[in-house]
Amino acid sequence: MPDDTKTRESTSADGNGHTAVGKRVTRLEGAAKVTGKTVFADDMKMPGLLHVGVLYAPQAHARIKSIDTAKAAALPGVYAVFTAADLPDYKRNDSNRNGLIFPDKEVLFHGQPIAAVLSEDPHIAEEATALIEAEFEPLPAVLDPVAAMENDSPLVRQPLVDVDRSEARGHVSVETEETEQQDEPSNIASRAPFARGDVAAGFAEADVIIDRTWRTAMVHQSYIEPHSTIADYDASGELRVWTSTQGPFHVRNELAQAFGLPENRIRVTATEVGGGFGGKIYLTELMVAALAIATRRPVKHIMSRKDDMIAATPAPYTHIELKTGMKRDGTLTALQARLIYDSGAFPGAPMLAGCILVGGYYRCDNIDIKGFEVLTNKVSVGALRAPGAHNATFAIESHMDMMAKELGLDPLEVRLKNAVAEGDLMPSGQAYPAIGLRECLEAIADSDVWRRRREIEATPNRGVGLAIGGWIGGLQPASAIVCLNGDGTVNVTVGSADITGSNTTFQQITAEVLNVPLDMVNVETGDTKTAPYAGMSAGSKTVYTVGRAVKKAAEDLRQQMFELAMKRLEVEPEDMEVANCQVQVKGAPDRAMTFKRFGRLSTNFGGPFPAIVGRGAITARKIAPSFVAQAAEVEVDPDTGGITLHACAIAQDAGFAINPLSVEGQMQGGASQGIGIALWEEMQHDEHGRLLNPNLLDYRLPTSRDLPPIETIIVEVPSEEGPFGARIVGEPSIVAGAAAIGNAIDNAVGARVDEAPITPERLLRAMSKL
């Protein structure tokens, strides 16, 4: 800020003593987003650009007999055609979806990429794929994961070797690992058993036992921007990638390994991500980079919606057998579960998180949980917001209501009685740090919908349901740089992709530490060549980890200014403070040096100060799980089974909401996705493993007509390490929706649907009307 604008309104501390954090702040780049100026990957053009058309496998499981590209290559305008045989060398690993560009022997799912056409005209590239003549010999397609576990099941694929789970580890940090041991060929990719106590004794103690199987559909992240990637490779051996990814450094590291390139010769820019939700980490980048390396031309690949639905990485179908017992007083006595996650044709299903959560919400002395990640000839799955959590939560949270109902207990009281708190153990044996699950339950009791509960229940065909959810979150090292400019303003550089406002939160953190107005701080996400390291924007950890690094960097910048001011202000750093865009002596604000003066002295010709650059780097080792409680009001049409959502409220522990506007947005967005999973979203395959609904009309997303305004209640139980007590936020809000709505439907009409989505047809069957 210029020295001569002393009249400018300075920030003032609120009741919490904060000036910039804890405030509702609008998006730093809001104007670009509302005017259409934000550049997404598909908006980029460059000289010599080639477009990619991809041929996707038309069968779920088949041997490739031959691929003839002659006709495609002969189409005028086609630049080149690539099959597995034509690709440049890369470190191929057939056991990992991301280690294999095109197969040469065997197709493992309908939609697997098998060849590509390049053209300067995207229409010609697309048209030419239809001219590729591929011959297949069909093999048995294994589609049901439960049947696939049987010893006599045909095999989905060749045995797995060297499975890479680095991407999955970015989403959740749990102190346990799945086992991949395979004595003999099997479709079970991995297992995870957890046990404590004696479940038989626990069930013997119970006054009510519920034993039921729950299913959840394969669902798609359905970001509105499909996967979009551009790559270029120049004669000096430098690979440049612009891609819609949540994890630019992860993309860089994977590409470096694949092509044997040093990491400093690969420059990955995370272009604006038009929605990711876990699904945009690393998928098409390997293919596009290989094509750029082969052609030495910039290559652009934009998936169509159909291609994205058949060939990206949706969330798994699950089959969960759950048996729980409860005493008359509401004490949970035993929990036994068998969780089967359908991983598709490659490993990567988030079964582990499901196991941790199914037995991780409530205290229970006797548990026996077995998880299985099972291969089938379907598209391989990936992460979707709290991957694996909603599936397991649908089961356990339905059981809690069913047991409470049998015993005549209040569903909220039963949950409060058993809810985990600090020191309680997850199934893995890891203890929870301070968490706010109980506080969320207490908060949801105060929501408008839960307070109207009696009145709603008295209305025919209307009901209210409740469920909890939660997520452990990911952990990764992070860093940030804060630079003082010549005019006293500040630039923050981070390496984390900003999808839904993390840079605005970093602006607040920096402004808080330096006690300056927000507009003194600007924030930029750099690329992997210019930005300091950050983990992927996944696992809800961006503010929790990168935010800490930003805070540390701003504190470092402040300390440097204090030390540089010692001589002129004639006091020690401990006796200085920042206020009004200056460093001043505590209690004597007229003895001061403005930020602008620091800026000039550290940047001008002959300036006496070194350039002032704050550095923050952290490692994150302590989890900061976040929980939610969600309530919903539904109305059921008893004749058609139609379900209308009338109201929804969600309470979430944010630790400390640095930007409540943004935290509410995360809560509402996640809740809406949970509602979609509960009522509409389902990828449907035919008996040959082909996706029947690869579009946004037949794959039904929540629309504005479906969703009432969602009430949010922010709970704040501070985390130990997060900036200003913030904890993970982004993912937990998706977790409870399916169970909350299932419980509301049962409350409305006394019918329990054990398969999500709860469609009118399934509900009418549960009501014995079909």
Added chain:
Amino acid sequence: MAKQLITFTVNGREREVAVEPHWTLLETVRETLSLTGSKEGCGTGDCGACTMIVDGRIVTSCLMLAPQANGRDVTTIEGLEAIGSLDPVQQAFIDAGGLQCGFCIPGMIVAARNLLDDNPSPTLDQIREGLAGNLCRCTGYTKIYEAVELAAERIRGSA
């Protein structure tokens, strides 16, 4: 394929462009006029990210062929902003937090602007109905409803 010449008005300016008959309005505006604010999210008219106003009515421009736009008046997201100031609907989306990733937002704002042109004081139900053709995956719509209400209030206040 032989190109044909079409003349249409885009954001108040008359434009003449040569198009192939199978090009969509969306593709034509993005590729030949470099107005890339309108997005393709599905290409089948289901998501609304490509929403434009054509002769006063909203269309999904991924389904309209370029020759069909001949002689018509087209407004895209780039046409809402007057130099130096945002349209009240654009400002309200920022202020209400009605945007996250932002990919659906240009189409959403165009649809909201058209809704308010037709009905300056919509009820919540009318907003929900009016935006039902525009999918947003990030926000759950709550803050979008609030943004449209805020915009309506401001537009009424300044009238």
